[in-house]
Amino acid sequence: MDFKTAVDYILSFADYERMPRSAVVFDLRRMEQLLARMGNPQDAARSVHITGTKGKGSTAAMIASILVQSGYRTGLYTSPHLLSIRERIQVDGQQIAGGEFARLTGIMKPEVAAINARADFGTLTTFEILTALAFAHFRDKKVAYQVVEVGLGGRLDATNMVRPDICVITSISYDHTDVLGETLAKIAGEKGGIIKPGSTVVTASQSAEAMRVLAKVCRQRNAKMVRVGRDVTWQRQSFRPEGQSFKLRGLKGEYSLTLPLLGEHQLENAAIAVAAAELLAERGAKITAGTITSGIASVSWPGRLQILRQKPWVVVDGAHNSDSMRKLAAALRQYFNYEKAFVIFGASSDKNIAGMAAELASFPAQLILTCSQHPRAVAVERLQAEFARQGIGFEVSAGVESAVAKALSMAGPDDLICATGSLFLVAEVMAYMLKRA
Numbered sequence: 001m002d003f004k005t006a007v008d009y010i011l012s013f014a015d016y017e018r019m020p021r022s023a024v025v026f027d028l029r030r031m032e033q034l035l036a037r038m039g040n041p042q043d044a045a046r047s048v049h050i051t052g053t054k055g056k057g058s059t060a061a062m063i064a065s066i067l068v069q070s071g072y073r074t075g076l077y078t079s080p081h082l083l084s085i086r087e088r089i090q091v092d093g094q095q096i097a098g099g100e101f102a103r104l105t106g107i108m109k110p111e112v113a114a115i116n117a118r119a120d121f122g123t124l125t126t127f128e129i130l131t132a133l134a135f136a137h138f139r140d141k142k143v144a145y146q147v148v149e150v151g152l153g154g155r156l157d158a159t160n161m162v163r164p165d166i167c168v169i170t171s172i173s174y175d176h177t178d179v180l181g182e183t184l185a186k187i188a189g190e191k192g193g194i195i196k197p198g199s200t201v202v203t204a205s206q207s208a209e210a211m212r213v214l215a216k217v218c219r220q221r222n223a224k225m226v227r228v229g230r231d232v233t234w235q236r237q238s239f240r241p242e243g244q245s246f247k248l249r250g251l252k253g254e255y256s257l258t259l260p261l262l263g264e265h266q267l268e269n270a271a272i273a274v275a276a277a278e279l280l281a282e283r284g285a286k287i288t289a290g291t292i293t294s295g296i297a298s299v300s301w302p303g304r305l306q307i308l309r310q311k312p313w314v315v316v317d318g319a320h321n322s323d324s325m326r327k328l329a330a331a332l333r334q335y336f337n338y339e340k341a342f343v344i345f346g347a348s349s350d351k352n353i354a355g356m357a358a359e360l361a362s363f364p365a366q367l368i369l370t371c372s373q374h375p376r377a378v379a380v381e382r383l384q385a386e387f388a389r390q391g392i393g394f395e396v397s398a399g400v401e402s403a404v405a406k407a408l409s410m411a412g413p414d415d416l417i418c419a420t421g422s423l424f425l426v427a428e429v430m431a432y433m434l435k436r437a
Contacts, residue, residue, distance in 0.1 A: 003098035006105035015126035025122040026156035041139035047162040051154040052170025062273035064147040066295030075138035075146035082427040131158040155193020169203040173323040188213035205229035262305040263331040311413040318423035322355030329363040338416035341365035346425040349378040367394040370403035374424035400428040
């Protein structure tokens, strides 16, 4: 089996990144069976488990970077990917090799077939198989720590088979309401499902509604909670398009940090990562102030307020709900100097398009609506109808490449182009800009 055959095989199963999530049956028992047949590779390393609505991938990357800088072989499992499925599974910042991906898929194939033949609890999904493959890879590479981002929710997510040293919950807002619930309390209940009895939890500052739920779960499970924004605080000192510097008061000390990621929200994510690192140190990890500093300074997390070009600025960001769109608009105003702004927007069909449109309405920019090639991308006609309903002016491009070409033709050297609304759109913009380079 080669890499392409392995990818095609894994994508042949129910893939809730490419299909309506209401069609997926969530049941951890089939994941338990698969991992048991593989010798429970998820238990081979110490774990940090991360959920939330926004920022969980960035936070995971920061924690992994700190662990790598501290001398630990570290696995990082995230989703979705931008340009290659191999991005999801990394050890010490290196993506899994195509040959290794294929080899592990071949080993897993008969185990998957055996479980699906019984189908006692439904059949395995693409994400479940990928998650098991990640755990197997980390075991084979003898990682000391694995930093694991949930795919969706937490309670019934395939990653919720780990027994983490630290549970992390980033900012909770409205997303995936068709699966997780229509209220912040219900969403927080699903996210809080990763909290294990006697564990330590690091949480971002949350709405009162979400925090009540998380605090209740921690009490019920005798888990210690650390609240960023109260127990850990920060103050930004300077910023430029390439990054920002800030002071942070952690649980164990004070730090002067430089972060190559933009946005006020990334400072909160960094504070969460530092708190998690300090708690890992309490549990015996050889993490120092120096390795925390170097870990934050060296983190890489593409597709989030990432600059692809200057003169004009071409920036991509995976904001895909109203809260993240509001933060993106604020960050563009704050971090960039420009004369005119152009926003290329496309979204997935299950997102709150009306909410994102409302946020963009208050951001002065020439808007170009488009549609990515992803199966869940919303048709541009639906975008047109919503933006027209809200009285927002726009232009239309049939595809992402034509949208970028149109924006580049209209923008001057002192202008800004931002592509946003979906990581799938961001990935296509990144691929197009790479071709033009």
